Amino acid sequence: MATDSALHQRRRSLTAAELDAIPWMRLLAPHERERAVGDLKIADAIPGEYICRTGRPVTYWFGVVDGLLKMSSDNAEGQTMTFTGIPPGGWFGEGTALKRETYRYNIQALRKSMVAGLHVDTFHWLLDHSIGFNRFVMNQLNERLGQFIAAREIDRMTNPDIRVARSLAALFNPVLYPGVGEVLRITQQELAYLVGLSRQRVNEALTALAGQDSIRVEYGGLRVLNLAALRSSGSAPPAALPLD
DNA sequence: TCATTAAATTGTT
DNA sequence: AACAATTTAATGA
Numbered sequence: 399m400a401t402d403s404a405l406h407q408r409r410r411s412l413t414a415a416e417l418d419a420i421p422w423m424r425l426l427a428p429h430e431r432e433r434a435v436g437d438l439k440i441a442d443a444i445p446g447e448y449i450c451r452t453g454r455p456v457t458y459w460f461g462v463v464d465g466l467l468k469m470s471s472d473n474a475e476g477q478t479m480t481f482t483g484i485p486p487g488g489w490f491g492e493g494t495a496l497k498r499e500t501y502r503y504n505i506q507a508l509r510k511s512m513v514a515g516l517h518v519d520t521f522h523w524l525l526d527h528s529i530g531f532n533r534f535v536m537n538q539l540n541e542r543l544g545q546f547i548a549a550r551e552i553d554r555m556t557n558p559d560i561r562v563a564r565s566l567a568a569l570f571n572p573v574l575y576p577g578v579g580e581v582l583r584i585t586q587q588e589l590a591y592l593v594g595l596s597r598q599r600v601n602e603a604l605t606a607l608a609g610q611d612s613i614r615v616e617y618g619g620l621r622v623l624n625l626a627a628l629r630s631s632g633s634a635p636p637a638a639l640p641l642d
Numbered sequence: 643t644c645a646t647t648a649a650a651t652t653g654t655t
Numbered sequence: 656a657a658c659a660a661t662t663t664a665a666t667g668a
Contacts (some may be wrong), residue, residue, distance in 0.1 A: 517657095560650060601653065617662050618650065 409585020412440050412514065414632045420514060421487055421576045427531030437520040443467075443507035450491070450501045458515030458540070461489040465637045466584060468592065469503050483508065483550065485569050485584070487577025491534055495521050508588050541573045558595055560632035562603035563612065566620065567591045568630035583619045607631075 417423055417435065426434060440463065440550040443449060449460060452471060479564040481503065484490060494501055494520050509511075511590070516524075524531040545568055552564045566589075569575065569582055584606065590597040604620070607613045611626050 586653095587651080597652090598654085605653085615652085 403497060404486050410434075412438055415465045416440060416463050416512070416514070419486065419577055420461060422489070422531060422534040423472040424522070425534055426528055427530075430524060432522060434516065434520060435466070437517050438514055439517075440512060440514045443511045443513050445507055445509050446508045449507065449513055451504050452502060453500050455500050456494050456498060456518050458517060459489065459491050460505065461514045461516075462486050463512040463514050463617045464577075465513075466508045466588060466596045467511060467513070468506050468508045470506065478504075480592060480594065482545070483569055483584070483588075483627065485575045485578045485582060487575045489538065492521070492538060496525075500558045504555050508591065509585075537573065541571065545571065545574065557632060558593075558599050559603040561593055561595070562600055563607055563631035565589070566607075566613065566622075567625060567631075569593070570622050570625055570628070581616065581619050581621045585618060 412435070420438075423434065424430060424574045428595045442463070450458075459555065462484050464486050466486075468480060469482050469484060469486075469490070470478050470480045472478050484505070488496070488589060491501065492507070498518060506594075525535065548564065548568065550620065552561055552568075555561050566582070569584070570578055572578070587597050588602050589604075604613065604615050607628070608615050609626065610624075612622075614623060614632070
């Protein structure tokens with residue numbers, strides 16, 4: 399149980415459908431794409447399995463093809479702090495890959511997932527050769543910075559309904575997680591783990607959000623109806639413009 | 643393909 | 656934490 403990187407074993411090459419799920423692939427020129435595809439590995443991860451651990455040297459830049467991962471870190475007292483969930487279409491670890499350092503977080507599968515990995519050397523090669531790839535990574539870093547600032551706000555929110563709404567908005571981020579689309583596959587239990595609330599309280603919050611037509615609760619997932627409302631949940635409504 | 647059964651998930655107390 | 660109700664997945668004819 400809890401073996402190390404899932405990509406060390408059970409790896410294989412990707413199908414066409416899986417390649418389609420990789421957002422930066424379409425930005426590459428044919429020869430760059432060829433090299434990237436040849437290097438990409440994919441593996442299944444079972445629930446609880448670690449994709450990477452704090453302190454291990456970086457070997458891959460990772461992406462979620464399908465499923466749901468959890469990013470966390472252990473503090474000095476040995477307590478685990480969860481930072482965020484990573485739904486399909488999300489790529490992570492570029493910060494550490496850039497510096498060729500060791501992983502700063504633990505990444506664990508919350509449910510059965512499919513994870514893709516691009517070797518760090520290829521990651522650097524793409525940075526050196528592809529403008530489209532550079533743009534993707536820069537956009538990614540910028541968007542995630544916004545998310546982490548928002549996450550600090552979320553942490554200070556006491557109202558569970560608002561916490562759930564904002565956390566959901568983060569998971570529905572179309573830039574960071576283009577594989578999610580309209581429906582996020584996540585159980586209320588999994589969301590409870592991510593947000594740090596009980597499943598009952600999450601259920602209550604989701605019911606409230608559904609009542610506001612921000613989302614619709616479905617079996618095994620959530621459909622977003624009003625992403626803007628989720629994002630701004632708990633904020634003061636904008637002042638009316640004095641124009642017209 | 644359909645019917646039956648088991649498992650997963652949700653809603654409620 | 657426990658329970659019943661609902662939905663999906665798995666099984667086998």
